[in-house]
Amino acid sequence: MKHEKISKGFSKPKKSKNNFLKCPSCEKGKLSKGKIKKYLYGEYLGEYPVEKCNKCGESFLDSSAVKKIEEKAKQKGLWGLGFETKITKTGNSLAVRIPKKIADHMKVKDGKSVYVHPGKNRIIIDL
Numbered sequence: 771m772k773h774e775k776i777s778k779g780f781s782k783p784k785k786s787k788n789n790f791l792k793c794p795s796c797e798k799g800k801l802s803k804g805k806i807k808k809y810l811y812g813e814y815l816g817e818y819p820v821e822k823c824n825k826c827g828e829s830f831l832d833s834s835a836v837k838k839i840e841e842k843a844k845q846k847g848l849w850g851l852g853f854e855t856k857i858t859k860t861g862n863s864l865a866v867r868i869p870k871k872i873a874d875h876m877k878v879k880d881g882k883s884v885y886v887h888p889g890k891n892r893i894i895i896d897l
């Protein structure tokens with residue numbers, strides 16, 4: 771038996787006519803470069819480059835942009851302002867503890883009047 775190693779050679783990567791990045795989310799759309807304005811807790815963090823899908827509208831930030839956004843949020847003192855907190859009973863009402871970090875950030879003090887109203891899956895406290 772002849773044991774022959776057939777060398778097919780490496781096939782060159784095909785250059786498709788549609789030289790675009792496919793959307794990893796819907797796998798149908800085409801990604802094109804765009805810009806996105808980023809906000810955290812209502813504060814503007816700047817504009818960042820993003821790859822946006824023309825079909826599902828999903829946008830993808832690259833990891834360097836994610837890092838920059840995190841740095842900006844830290845600079846503005848917005849990083850780590852989300853907390854888990856417990857609802858406690860006071861009389862017939864319920865009370866939510868506002869962590870000190872948020873209170874300091876929002877300049878909320880003991881005794882301040884606020885306006886509380888329902889939102890979709892949230893309770894909104896307007897200062």
Ligand SMILES: [Zn+2]
Binds near residue numbers: 794796797824
């Ligand atoms: Zn898509």
